[in-house]
Amino acid sequence: MITTWLVIGTAAFGGGFAFNKLFPSDYKWFMRLRRPRWLTFEKAIPFIWIFIFICGITSAAALWEAQPSTFSTWLIMASYAIVEFAILSYTPVMTRLRNVRAGVFSGAIGFILGLVLTTQVWQISSLAGWLLMPYLLWSPIGTYVTWVMVRLNPTNQ
Template sequence: MVRSILIFVITYALFLISGFLFQIDQSWYDALNKPAWTPAGGTIGMIWSILFACIAASITIIDRKAGGLNNLKPAFWIILIVNYLSNQLFSFFQFSQKNLGLATIDCAIVAISAIILTVFALNIRKIAGILLVPYVLWTSFATFLSFMFYSMNL
């Protein structure tokens, strides 16, 4: 039980890092042309908090089912690392570099790797994969939204 709690907390904390490392330049963000249907910043933050909990729960379930994360195949680790790093880099590209094109490409990588990660998780334990479905949906939406930001601010 302690191991599961630690894995959950560590995974959740790791996904939160970019929010602290790459602060939003609010005046720059507010000045961007955005679609009318862009969610409010607070809503986006709340959604990510929930998604990070779903990711952490999924990884915790996978750990228990596999008898330890070290027992997972390298392919799982590769896609998890690609997803994690691209997730973290989005904030860097969008908010530190203010490069909406790279942010959009990165966001697409997050969405695609989330789909692959979900398939891996479903094959390990169905509920672990189901927990990642909202992540797939949100990152797909976020990719489209990011593309809209890019195209509206050329």
């Protein structure tokens, strides 16, 4: 399991690093946007995402251990990568377009893809399915925060 986890973790980290280099974001623009007053936990968000990615990597490793090297497992591994890139696309899509509403759509698409992945994974390993739950719980919260930001930043829609 450790070797599987390390291989999948390295692939996820490498893919995320490459994605961020290929699609840089305008964080200064993003940081100037107005946020809801109740968003008091913004400093915790990077740690929440780290936890979610660790759970996702562990989920993929558990799935691989449950059903190694089959064609369907390879397809599901590709689905994990698609969900990761959907998650990572949120900031570059929104900041490059300078459109907060694009962030809402990106977040919603990521949630839908995560939900589809979870239904497929759960059929093979309930542990792997449970490990995707933090993402399915957090994603609507992040998407809702972005949706509220659309109304707070009407010139950036």
